[in-house]
Amino acid sequence: MSKARGMVRRDFMKAGAGVLSAGLAAAKGSETPYPSKWYPFTEHPESDTCWSLSVGPDGRIYASSCAEGVPGGVVKPVRYNEEKDKLDFLFNLAEKVDDPGNTGHATQCKIHYSFAPSMSDGVMYMATHLSGPPIDLPVYNPWYSWHDEKRLFRGAALLAFDTRKDQVLWWDTLIPKEGCRCLLHDEDRRLMYALSYPRDHFFIYDLKTRKRRDIGRIGSINGQTLFLDKSHRVWTTDDYGHLVRYTPETDRLEVSPLTLPHPIHETGWHSVFYDVAPSPDGECVYASTWCPNPYLMRIWPNEKPWPRVESLGPATQPRDLTMPVDMFLDHCGGLTFAGDGQLYYVASRWHDPVRNPMPPPRKSREGVVWRLDPKTLKREEVSRLEHPTGLAQYVSRGAVDHNGDLFFGHVGERPSGIFKVSMPANRKRKNAHLPIRMWG
Numbered sequence: 177m178s179k180a181r182g183m184v185r186r187d188f189m190k191a192g193a194g195v196l197s198a199g200l201a202a203a204k205g206s207e208t209p210y211p212s213k214w215y216p217f218t219e220h221p222e223s224d225t226c227w228s229l230s231v232g233p234d235g236r237i238y239a240s241s242c243a244e245g246v247p248g249g250v251v252k253p254v255r256y257n258e259e260k261d262k263l264d265f266l267f268n269l270a271e272k273v274d275d276p277g278n279t280g281h282a283t284q285c286k287i288h289y290s291f292a293p294s295m296s297d298g299v300m301y302m303a304t305h306l307s308g309p310p311i312d313l314p315v316y317n318p319w320y321s322w323h324d325e326k327r328l329f330r331g332a333a334l335l336a337f338d339t340r341k342d343q344v345l346w347w348d349t350l351i352p353k354e355g356c357r358c359l360l361h362d363e364d365r366r367l368m369y370a371l372s373y374p375r376d377h378f379f380i381y382d383l384k385t386r387k388r389r390d391i392g393r394i395g396s397i398n399g400q401t402l403f404l405d406k407s408h409r410v411w412t413t414d415d416y417g418h419l420v421r422y423t424p425e426t427d428r429l430e431v432s433p434l435t436l437p438h439p440i441h442e443t444g445w446h447s448v449f450y451d452v453a454p455s456p457d458g459e460c461v462y463a464s465t466w467c468p469n470p471y472l473m474r475i476w477p478n479e480k481p482w483p484r485v486e487s488l489g490p491a492t493q494p495r496d497l498t499m500p501v502d503m504f505l506d507h508c509g510g511l512t513f514a515g516d517g518q519l520y521y522v523a524s525r526w527h528d529p530v531r532n533p534m535p536p537p538r539k540s541r542e543g544v545v546w547r548l549d550p551k552t553l554k555r556e557e558v559s560r561l562e563h564p565t566g567l568a569q570y571v572s573r574g575a576v577d578h579n580g581d582l583f584f585g586h587v588g589e590r591p592s593g594i595f596k597v598s599m600p601a602n603r604k605r606k607n608a609h610l611p612i613r614m615w616g
Contacts (some may be wrong), residue, residue, distance in 0.1 A: 191420070210598060210599060210600065211559070212561050212562060213598070214564055215594050216545070217254065217591040220252050220265065223241040223591045223593075225592050226572060227572050228286075229584065229594060231613075233568050233612070235609050236255055237255065237577050237583045238254070238255050239585055240254075240286060240302075241591075242287065244285040246308070247310060249277060250285060251269050251285055252269065252397075256583065256594070258579065266337070272333060275333065280311060281323065281330055282308060282318070282329035287303065288355065288356065288358070289400055289615075290304070290358060291616045295612060299336050300337045301368065302359075303339065303370060305357060306373070318354070330352040331352040331353055332354060332355050332356035332370070335366065339442040348373050348386055351370060354375060357376075358400055358402055358615065358616055362410075365424070368380070368383060369402050369410050371398050375393060376397070377394070377424060378429060391429060392429055397414075397415045399412035399449045400451065401450070401615060401616070403454065403461055403615055406458055406478050408424060409423050409424070410422040415445060416443065441498075442468070447542035450507075451521075453513055453514075453613065454611070461529050468500070468503055469495075469506060472489065472548075491508035492507070492508060493532050494529060494531055504570055507570050510522040510584045510585075512576055514603065519560035520547055522545055524543060525543075526569060527540040541569035541579075542560050542567070544557055545558050545584075561597075563589075572585040572587055575613070576609050581596060581597065581598050581599050
């Protein structure tokens with residue numbers, strides 16, 4: 177074995193030890209696993225993804241039923257109906273923004289990490305993203321169609337939905353020709369922040385004036401989330417896993433000197449944020465990365481001059497890091513704090529005949545719900561997501577409703593859908609969704 181290959185293997189063993197020991201501890205655990213239930217988007221059978229899931233200002237769960245893999249596909253926001261234990265399909269968003277799926281343009285096919293609540297008036301904002309092909313084409317390429325007035329994507333639509341009256345109040349074009357990769361709402365200043373795709377520009381939209389500003393390009397690989405600190409600064413990542421900070425007072429983007437935690441065999445390239453959850457006290461955030469062998473970390477954005485970043489190690493199972501693994505397989509998402517003050521997230525687990533055999537009747541891929549104690553950083557497995565027919569390893573976003581139960585958006589077979597994970601009564605509290613997350 178070469179020296180370099182040996183170093184990678186030792187790093188794999190060291191990095192994976194915490195996850196492995198946590199899984200073994202959970203297997204002997206003293207707590208009953210939390211039951212999960214699957215809710216498919218049956219009223220939107222073309223739906224193939226659920227990229228966004230969020231709790232609304234009303235404490236109810238909203239999700240995006242997206243159809244990006246079919247010509248003319250559109251997105252339909254849905255809401256979990258706790259009285260009937262079912263999903264209510266709210267509206268066809270493409271029709272509400274005067275851009276239906278049969279126009280010949282690239283379609284309003286999805287809401288991509290772009291729900292943003294407004295607590296003062298009960299409004300849920302949502303923005304659209306591109307990738308769905310026109311009604312008469314099999315695929316869509318935004319660069320190829322950039323100047324094609326017949327085929328281009330008209331632009332990300334920002335829509336305001338009144339959750340108290342179940343009424344669309346207004347909509348506007350947030351980013352012309354581009355999709356909104358992720359959205360953040362600074363409610364105190366009535367500002368929306370967004371990352372555009374494919375150009376990866378940083379946009380600010382003023383809700384008072386309905387005007388947008390393009391602050392500039394960050395890179396080529398979009399971060400999948402933006403987050404806000406106590407000083408109203410906005411944070412994301414660049415192509416190589418550096419923190420990027422926007423400060424309103426200076427109106428500038430700044431890049432940190434160091435990269436986020438990543439495996440020793442990687443350079444930091446593509447180590448962008450995938451999901452970020454704020455701690456209840458607002459002093460720190462917990463994040464996962466979107467790259468092979470994703471890492472968990474804790475970041476203290478209010479510290480100066482740059483935040484302290486704590487590596488919490490890899491989020492998924494130990495594996496041979498010398499062998500490539502698809503990022504759709506090796507994935508972590510759905511970070512959210514629950515009423516018990518613990519962080520919950522979903523990490524993929526898959527069959528590995530050497531290190532992680534999964535004998536029948538278990539499927540070859542599954543989503544594992546983990547609980548992390550912020551005080552001790554101990555991780556415990558509390559549930560496995562069970563899809564009735566397909567696989568359940570890829571969770572996009574997670575949230576807790578006002579009753580204290582967990583919900584996770586899922587990307588997989590058609591129709592897609594969401595999972596509900598029921599929390600034990602002793603871990604619930606009233607209005608467990610507060611303080612609410614202000615980004616998608």
